[in-house]
Amino acid sequence: MEKKAILWFRKDLRLRDNTALEEALARKRKIIPLFIWDPDSEGGWAPGAASRWWLHQSLSALAADLEKKGAPLVVRSGSTLEILKQVFQESSADLLVGHRRYEPAARKVEEDIQLSFRDSGVEVRLLSGSLLNEPDEFLNQAGKPYQVFTPFWKVLHALPWVFDSHGVPARIPVPQNYPAGESLSALDLLPLPDWTGGMKEAWQPGEKGAWQRLKKFLDEPALSYAGDRDRPDLEGTSALSAHLTWGEISPHRVRHELIRKSQGQTPKAQASLSAHLRQLGWREFAHHLLYHFPDTPSQPLKPEFRRFPWRKGAENLRAWQRGRTGYPIVDAGMRQLWESGWMHNRVRMVTASFLVKDLLLPWQEGARWFWDTLVDADLANNTLGWQWVAGCGADAAPYFRIFNPVIQGEKFDPYGNYVRRWIPELGEMPAKWLHRPWEAPADELSAARVDFGKNYPNPVIDHSQARDRALGALDKMKERVG
Numbered sequence: 411m412e413k414k415a416i417l418w419f420r421k422d423l424r425l426r427d428n429t430a431l432e433e434a435l436a437r438k439r440k441i442i443p444l445f446i447w448d449p450d451s452e453g454g455w456a457p458g459a460a461s462r463w464w465l466h467q468s469l470s471a472l473a474a475d476l477e478k479k480g481a482p483l484v485v486r487s488g489s490t491l492e493i494l495k496q497v498f499q500e501s502s503a504d505l506l507v508g509h510r511r512y513e514p515a516a517r518k519v520e521e522d523i524q525l526s527f528r529d530s531g532v533e534v535r536l537l538s539g540s541l542l543n544e545p546d547e548f549l550n551q552a553g554k555p556y557q558v559f560t561p562f563w564k565v566l567h568a569l570p571w572v573f574d575s576h577g578v579p580a581r582i583p584v585p586q587n588y589p590a591g592e593s594l595s596a597l598d599l600l601p602l603p604d605w606t607g608g609m610k611e612a613w614q615p616g617e618k619g620a621w622q623r624l625k626k627f628l629d630e631p632a633l634s635y636a637g638d639r640d641r642p643d644l645e646g647t648s649a650l651s652a653h654l655t656w657g658e659i660s661p662h663r664v665r666h667e668l669i670r671k672s673q674g675q676t677p678k679a680q681a682s683l684s685a686h687l688r689q690l691g692w693r694e695f696a697h698h699l700l701y702h703f704p705d706t707p708s709q710p711l712k713p714e715f716r717r718f719p720w721r722k723g724a725e726n727l728r729a730w731q732r733g734r735t736g737y738p739i740v741d742a743g744m745r746q747l748w749e750s751g752w753m754h755n756r757v758r759m760v761t762a763s764f765l766v767k768d769l770l771l772p773w774q775e776g777a778r779w780f781w782d783t784l785v786d787a788d789l790a791n792n793t794l795g796w797q798w799v800a801g802c803g804a805d806a807a808p809y810f811r812i813f814n815p816v817i818q819g820e821k822f823d824p825y826g827n828y829v830r831r832w833i834p835e836l837g838e839m840p841a842k843w844l845h846r847p848w849e850a851p852a853d854e855l856s857a858a859r860v861d862f863g864k865n866y867p868n869p870v871i872d873h874s875q876a877r878d879r880a881l882g883a884l885d886k887m888k889e890r891v892g
């Protein structure tokens with residue numbers, strides 16, 4: 411009798427370097443590829459609007475790739491556990507193979523599955539495939555989770571790395587009886603009305619798009635990454651984040667290609683390639699922290715920050731979300747996010763800092779907005795990023811270090827090209843005033859056709875006053891903690 415495996419796709423929407431697929435093939439199973447849409451199982455972090463758009467496109471690319479291999483993707487929606495039970499019953503498969511996830515709700519689903527299939531004759535194999543290391547196997551000398559990045563990365567980086575990939579066969583063997591699935595459009599992942607034009611222009615979700623991005627990055631930007639990575643006006647970073655979030659490319663593959671590229675390069679280029687590898691280390695660190703501190707998507711890792719005197723302010727929150735704070739670098743970032751579903755890392759730090767320090771609004775509000783609008787929304791990376799900026803996370807920037815949005819703009823967007831791209835109202839402003847347009851003389855403003863309060867807002871707050879207020883809030887928290 412033919413033996414069958416369910417190949418369960420989750421955040422690993424790829425065929426190459428897919429250890430779960432390799433395992434099913436090595437064990438001579440006929441394979442049924444399955445994806446389950448189960449937003450209710452995500453513990454309040456169901457994919458946001460931008461992520462759903464990406465997921466639709468990525469599943470559609472995966473389904474097309476699988477079709478070419480003769481193994482159509484079965485898509486179903488509903489409770490993961492119930493659907494798995496149904497599919498096993500319908501197919502009489504004896505192996506469930508997939509990759510682990512690290513978010514608390516996803517881990518709970520995995521535990522339920524292990525429990526439910528125990529003694530059922532179905533073997534459940536959830537493998538490593540989305541990270542370079544497994545958080546439960548990687549602790550410091552005291553047997554505790556790392557909370558500081560540098561020692562974490564030093565140890566992780568020094569581990570012997572093995573990259574063993576067998577490629578994808580021309581045909582994936584499938585059983586004669588194939589369970590039925592739903593159509594992708596039945597999942598209702600796409601927004602109505604369709605506002606995704608900017609995302610369509612910017613991205614090609616799916617495995618092919620991921621490889622193209624990697625190749626484009628390695629061809630040039632990777633060699634000067636260390637110098638250019640903080641410049642939002644350049645294409646100096648890989649833009650691989652959403653592809654990594656959805657598992658369209660494996661971090662092992664990215665690491666492998668970075669190391670391969672490094673051979674024979676100048677020391678400067680090698681330093682750039684290793685700086686990029688280090689960023690993958692931050693991704694690892696973020697997942698490690700989320701795994702060991704599962705409350706952190708909503709609670710600060712540093713408990714004293716539970717007593718921080720955050721303000722309320724729907725109007726300011728909305729101005730920030732819409733890119734109408736009157737600070738050009740902040741507004742450009744927020745508009746880039748809204749239109750393209752992505753924002754440059756430096757600008758993520760600046761916009762986040764503006765929310766939590768200048769506007770004194772809780773970091774959780776910002777994290778939720780990013781969650782809904784980022785195509786790369788990732789619970790581990792987003793939580794780390796927000797807690798880092800808010801000063802309440804592991805190895806975080808201290809709260810008292812407050813970004814000045816004018817200086818940040820002038821330093822990292824020196825010619826103003828980034829701001830001009832995303833804020834057309836400021837398109838004709840000379841670079842000298844671009845990051846502080848309110849200081850420009852009246853004749854320069856009128857020559858640039860900037861009419862404050864009409865086509866571009868006045869600053870919602872004075873930065874130096876906001877800075878003092880934020881430091882006062884920090885003192886207040888300290889008093890409360892005692």
Ligand code: FAD
Pocket residue numbers: 639647648649650651652654655686689690692693694696753754755756758759762780784786787788789791792793794795796799
């Ligand atoms: P590159 O510079 O090319 O880096 C390569 C890869 O390393 C990235 O694709 C990403 O997977 C990883 N990486 C880089 N920087 C970080 C970092 N600081 N922390 C963790 N991983 C990193 N990243 C997400 O993937 N999803 C998020 O939801 C997310 N939210 C963030 C929120 C805030 C407030 C901040 C400050 C950062 C956030 N980041 C998030 C991290 C970082 O901004 C993005 O990973 C990066 O901008 C993606 O661009 P890239 O692929 O060109 O990065």
